[in-house]
Amino acid sequence: MIEEITPIIFWSVKGGREDGKITISTLVPPLSKEKKRVLTLNVSLLNEGNKGFNLIYHNELKAGQIRLLFVDEAYAKRGLTSLINTVLTDPNISKRLFLVITKGNFDEFLAKHLDEKDSIDFYLYRMFKHYEKKKQGEITVVNLHQFMKMLYSQVSDPQLPVFRAEGEQLLYEGTALFDWDRMVAEIRGQDDQISQLLYRDRFVRYLVLPDLSVTLGHIRAHTRKKLTSDLSSLSIEIDVKGRIDELDSLTRIEDNFQYVALTQKIERYLEENVFHLLSQMQHLRIDPLQIGGLTIKPFSRPITRDTWDRHWSTMKINVKVRLHLEPLTKVK
């Protein structure tokens, strides 16, 4: 019996064909020591793919063990609601499905990993599971339930990780920001790391600031956000605790004065970056950091999305960063 079914681990969905159909691919057989194959279909409805795969492979493909859903960037820009709804209706599919946005040619990346000993789908899943558990702010990991909750919540918007497929590597690019269910922006690199800090006190293992030639390590940020009652301004205070892990070899901290100067330089830099990030979000009228959630008070009416958008786009933001860093060497 077990030889007759194949539980697949992921689906990869791409749009963009002229006849409006979507392309859905998967890798078979997972987890066994055989040469693997990529199955691809062009379908107009997702479940047509679910069924169509059975007709082109000798085993029955079961979608109950699906753990990853790779969506192409172009498809995500058009809206994910129909895709998500299909996935939601199947009672076998767990809500812990990881959603990922891909750029580049994902099929080509898969084609380079079809060896017998390569279980790329399984390793990708373990990667997401590892980073979900560890929460060290290295990559954003979002599962279906979290995405749906952020989607439905009145004043917040979801986000998803973005990976780029280049040749035989899958590289983490950043976080995709959504407006309702359409992808509107992407933040990469340093901005991404900083936004990880802002989103609920995450722990970031290394925060590399190449402009200042310094690396901060084991960062724990405590964020306090305060909105004024008329929603005209927001003040954010970030307490960052960590260590200086690496310093450019030419600069050395020899005494307290230099240390304070460096700290202040880093503080200004972070403040500017956070401000820039938030302005970008304001400009797009999205709120992935769930700042709108602060407006809900116990004894007052919750505000509507339109009101919040209006206030959010014109809000003044004050950012204050306070660093408490341990230096690399002993400071006099």
Next chain:
Amino acid sequence: MRAISLFRKTSQQESGFYALFLTNRLQMLHYMIVMPTVLVQPYMLWVIVVVGILSQFCLYILSKWFASPYPAQGCQGFEKLFGKTGIKILALVSLPFLMLKISFISVSYADIMQHFVFPSMDREWHIVFPIILSCYLALFGMENMVRFVTIVIIGIIWILFLYIPFFLLPSNSIHDLYPLVPIGPEPFAWKSLLLVFSSLSGPEYLIAISYWLSPQRKMLKYLTIANAISVGEYLFFSIASLLFYGSNYLPTIKYPSVEMGRYLQSPIFERVDIILISAYMFSIIYLLALFALMVYGASRLLGKAKKGTSRLGLIVSGCAMVTCTLSISKWFWEPGIEQTFWLELQMWAGSSSYLLLPLLVWFAMKRKARTTS
């Protein structure tokens, strides 16, 4: 109430805890089906508390019945209170309420089973098998059934601990539980009061079993504790689902408690929700068996049965339950208008029986006291 085989009573020493556990299980019948989807706004949590207080009032009246000398005398006590025709009328009226409750519970849980556990099996089989099992359980007699409730509680109570991780998720925010008072744009749903009240109904059937729960002066204490535990459980699950889903996403989920069970991960089992549903069916089968015994007892009261109870009689009443439930499920249970019709009917029936039956019994006792004194 009867003296032979199924309905006999042998020992004199009972504990109030049986009443406690029974009340709690009777009150927790509905939580998986209807709640917390109906209580989507956070201020509805107060509804649970308020209705719990109202239910406490009904239990207070019920405890007056237990404190009186009538329950200890079994059938004779009822006869003294209501007269022979009175008993027949009571039995006749209570049969439809019982059948409605049985059918509603069976079909709803069969729905859940079919949706999550065995999607390719017909819903009718999901109704027939539990009722067969409950008839088997009922064959052990009312006294053993009352004692069995402790096993049921032990088999169910661990489910509560499974839901504790939902309070500890890092993505929770207290803002999901605001606003605390209903100032929102939607009007307040008065139906939810009725729904919670009918979900807390069920202890009035203890009147029928009171012969086996030895009446004590302090029954009120046990009933209060059971009521508090039920209200606490409802609050627990409602808060967990509000924190997990948020009040905007919650109305779109059909069975939140089971879906939350699916979100739990364990390295051993893949589908924790199947285990949850199966464990919960334990409680349902037990209560169906209790109701089967009550149906049999009521139908014996209606007839002129002076001969002893027989197993065949119980099986016949089991078959009657199956037929009634199957016919409802097959022809009258389309999703949409028909299903909400049954839900509303059950709401009204449950609430009215919970409110009126203890009051009726109390009035009868008062009238008796006045005529004898």
